[in-house]
Amino acid sequence: MNSPHWFKYASPVAFFPLAGRMVPWFAVPAVVLTVIGLYMSFFVAPVDFRQGEGYRIMFIHVPAAWMSMWLYVVMAVYAALGLVVQTRLSSMMAQAIAPTGAIFTFIALWTGAFWGKPMWGTWWVWDARLTSELILLFLYIGVMALRAAIEDSRRADRACGLLALVGVVNVPIIYYSVKWWNTLHQGASISMTKAPSMAATMLWTLLVMTFAFWAYSFVTSLMRVQTIILERERHSEWVRDLVGKP
Amino acid sequence: MTWSEFWHMGGYALYVWGSFGVTAVCMVAELIALKRNRTEVFRRLRRIRNIENS
Numbered sequence: 370m371n372s373p374h375w376f377k378y379a380s381p382v383a384f385f386p387l388a389g390r391m392v393p394w395f396a397v398p399a400v401v402l403t404v405i406g407l408y409m410s411f412f413v414a415p416v417d418f419r420q421g422e423g424y425r426i427m428f429i430h431v432p433a434a435w436m437s438m439w440l441y442v443v444m445a446v447y448a449a450l451g452l453v454v455q456t457r458l459s460s461m462m463a464q465a466i467a468p469t470g471a472i473f474t475f476i477a478l479w480t481g482a483f484w485g486k487p488m489w490g491t492w493w494v495w496d497a498r499l500t501s502e503l504i505l506l507f508l509y510i511g512v513m514a515l516r517a518a519i520e521d522s523r524r525a526d527r528a529c530g531l532l533a534l535v536g537v538v539n540v541p542i543i544y545y546s547v548k549w550w551n552t553l554h555q556g557a558s559i560s561m562t563k564a565p566s567m568a569a570t571m572l573w574t575l576l577v578m579t580f581a582f583w584a585y586s587f588v589t590s591l592m593r594v595q596t597i598i599l600e601r602e603r604h605s606e607w608v609r610d611l612v613g614k615p
Numbered sequence: 616m617t618w619s620e621f622w623h624m625g626g627y628a629l630y631v632w633g634s635f636g637v638t639a640v641c642m643v644a645e646l647i648a649l650k651r652n653r654t655e656v657f658r659r660l661r662r663i664r665n666i667e668n669s
Contacts, residue, residue, distance in 0.1 A: 411621070422625035426634045433638070472641050480634040487630050585642065592649045596656050603660050612660040 379456045381598040382607050388591040388598075395587035402581035409574040426484040427571075432579040434477035437505060438540050440470035440586060444512075445537040448530035458594075460526035461601065463533060464516060465594035469586050471509035478502060489553055497546035498554035501539060508536040522601055 378384050410428040417424040444466040451460035481499065482492040493499065512529050519525035542549075547556045602608045624631045 416625070421627060423627035423630055425624070425631055429634060429638050469645065472645055476638050476641055479637055483630045483634045487627055589645055589649060592653065596649070596653050599656050599660060603663070608660065609664050612657055613664055 379458050381458055381461065381602050382605070384458055385595060385598050388595050392588055392591050395584045395591070399581055399584035399588055402577055402584060406574060406578040406581050409570070409577060414570050414574050415568070420488060423484070423487050426480050428574050428578050430477060430480040430484055431575055432582045433473045433480065434502065435579055436582045436586060437470060437474040437477050437502070438543055439583075440466050440473060441505060441508070441533075441540055442537065444470060445533045448533040451526055452530040452534070457526075457601075458598075460530060461594050461597045462590070463530065465590045465597055466586075467509055467512050467516075468593065469589045471506060471513065473582065473586075474502065474506040474509055478506065485553075494553050496552040496554060497550035498543065498552050501543040501546050504539055505536075505543060508532070508539060512536075 378387055406428065410425055414425070414428070416422060444463045447459045447463035447466065450456060451463060478499075481502075485494075486492050512532050515532055516525050516529050519528055546552060547554050599608055599612070622628060622632075
């Protein structure tokens with residue numbers, strides 16, 4: 370087959386060293402942005418006139434929630450590519466993203482509870498936003514558990530790909546839940562259609578923390594996909610050569 | 616602002632540090648687990664290869 374040049378990196382053997390080289394390029398920004406973001410969260414962003422210091426939870430809660438949804442979409446796109454184009458690497462990337470997505474979903478729920486308790490007076494309510502985010506966590510866990518339950522990795526790719534694709538319908542539900550249903554959760558403070566309803570320093574802090582989490586997600590996904598490639602290509606000559614090196 | 620005021624977080628210490636702390640623990644734990652898993656996979660594949668070669 371006469372494949373275009375960029376297709377070269379769709380093969381695990383070519384992508385493995387590339388992933389290794391890319392890790393520091395995301396690790397350094399992740400650390401730098403986290404330090405800047407934390408500094409801004411605690412020392413630059415002013416005290417909120419209604420919620421006092423408690424609102425600072427927002428600077429991890431909102432970026433974590435955004436990442437939890439975004440990573441699910443990315444995972445679903447890779448899963449779709451794996452199903453349609455049948456590139457093995459796409460399914461491996463989908464597999465590599467799931468645990469990080471699950472962790473950000475957990476963080477969004479956890480920090481939400483720790484923010485809800487002092488402000489709403491409760492750790493948890495079964496409202497649309499919180500429930501759909503919990504379903505997102507179950508979807509991530511479901512994809513990972515399904516993967517673990519199926520011995521044959523090609524069959525696991527297809528099953529997990531389908532589940533990931535079906536579950537993507539939950540993402541717009543989470544996003545619009547605060548509009549569609551009456552909920553305790555506040556609406557979006559930042560929207561793509563109108564000017565953000567918050568101070569510029571708060572907005573910048575949110576963005577810096579979001580990019581920090583994003584860079585971190587690249588680091589973990591790339592590290593994880595390397596291990597996945599090793600395991601799944603273990604019978605190939607290049608992996609045997611690689612692990613044989615001192 | 617003094618350090619004790621900082622840690623006190625205007626009375627929200629439990630909630631703010633409970634959020635930032637658990638987030639930090641999750642992210643650091645994920646990195647450690649990834650590193651460990653990688654070393655373990657390398658070791659296992661090397662062992663299999665050595666058995667097959669001998």
